[in-house]
Amino acid sequence: MKLRLKHHFAGFTLDLDLAAGSGITALFGRSGAGKSTIINAVSGLLRPDEGHLEMGGEVLMDTARNIHTPPHERRFGTVFQDARLFPHLTVAQNIDFGTRYAPKGSNIPRADVIDLLGLGALLERAPNTLSGGEKQRVALGRALLCAPRMLLMDEPLASLDTTRKHEILPYLEHLRDGPLKLPILYVSHAVDEITRLADTLVLLKDGRIAAQGPLRDVMSDPAAVPLIGVREAGSVIEATVQSHDTDGLTTLKLRAGTLVLPTVTAPIGAKLRLRIKAQDVMIARTRPTDISALNILAASITGIHEGTGPGVAVTLDVGGEAILARITRRAVASLDLRVGTSCFAVLKSTTIAPTSIGR
Structure with missing residues (x-):
């Protein structure tokens, strides 16, 4: 049309x-x-x-x-x-x-x-x-x-x-x-x-x-954040159900590794699309240890977009997938984040709601 x-x-x-x-x-x-x-x-x-x-x-x-x-x-x-x-x-x-x-x-x-x-x-x-x-x-x-x-x-x-x-x-x-x-x-x-x-x-x-x-x-375009809304903006990635574990968690296979979420009602091998809100992604310069978050993915920064307020949208390349993180301008400065910086994206297992998981 x-x-x-x-x-x-x-x-x-x-x-x-x-x-x-x-x-x-x-x-x-x-x-x-x-x-x-x-x-x-x-x-x-x-x-x-x-x-x-x-x-x-x-x-x-x-x-x-x-x-x-x-x-x-x-x-x-x-x-x-x-x-x-x-x-x-x-x-x-x-x-x-x-x-x-x-x-x-x-x-x-x-x-x-x-x-x-x-x-x-x-x-x-x-x-x-x-x-x-x-x-x-x-x-x-x-x-x-x-x-x-x-x-x-x-x-x-x-x-x-x-x-x-x-x-x-x-x-x-x-x-x-x-x-x-x-x-x-x-x-x-x-x-x-x-x-x-x-x-x-x-x-x-x-x-x-x-x-x-x-x-x-x-x-995943940082420029779209104000159009979508800072609390709703985020990225969409693909995943495959790898296993359903006995502790009530499901392991998903990504290009960059694995992602663990509360039980996903889809059969093993099913291909899913996941929406990850930018506000739920944390960035670490070194791989965190002794932390409750189960999902730690190696990444590199491909873009930093500063808005008019204290927030900054950071685009991460995670195994060829683009993930958006929204952090503060102060965090960018204290971590000395720049385009090309190697880092880690950290996500809690409970950050991706069932409503954000589709076929």
């Missing part, structure tokens, strides 16, 4: 040029950054002041040529913050409603969608008997059965409590990694969601793109 968009609001202008390819492209930014406006423009619910939208070589919107394909003809499946199910229809009837908009010869089998989203036991239920997570799964099934060329997801988990959010995240991971290979444009202001799901990350600020690129590159 290729999108050029310019739209004026009172005291605010959205102005961007965006490309979204395969996998999940996440739009992240604070409230008012323009995320939902982008979804509305792509879906056809908003006629922008200026814009051009192209999907698979087909022009769906071009204000200069007065092209504005109606929403129902654009073939985008949209899932909103609230599920918007039809209350008088059963789950089965709600998901089947999507087939009305599927083109002839659609290759998305109904049974596969039901299996993918775990809807089999819910088909005869009424929407008012479902949990929030179940309702969102039904809304997602309805969107998939219209055989969309792309899914648009606008804060789909924002209205869910923590338990329900964790219930639906694995289904979204299965959708991303499964056979459908459907591109997804995903809007969220929750860092834990985008780091678990996204392949590409677009950071928005005041209606403009402040940074974009592969998720791991953007998350």
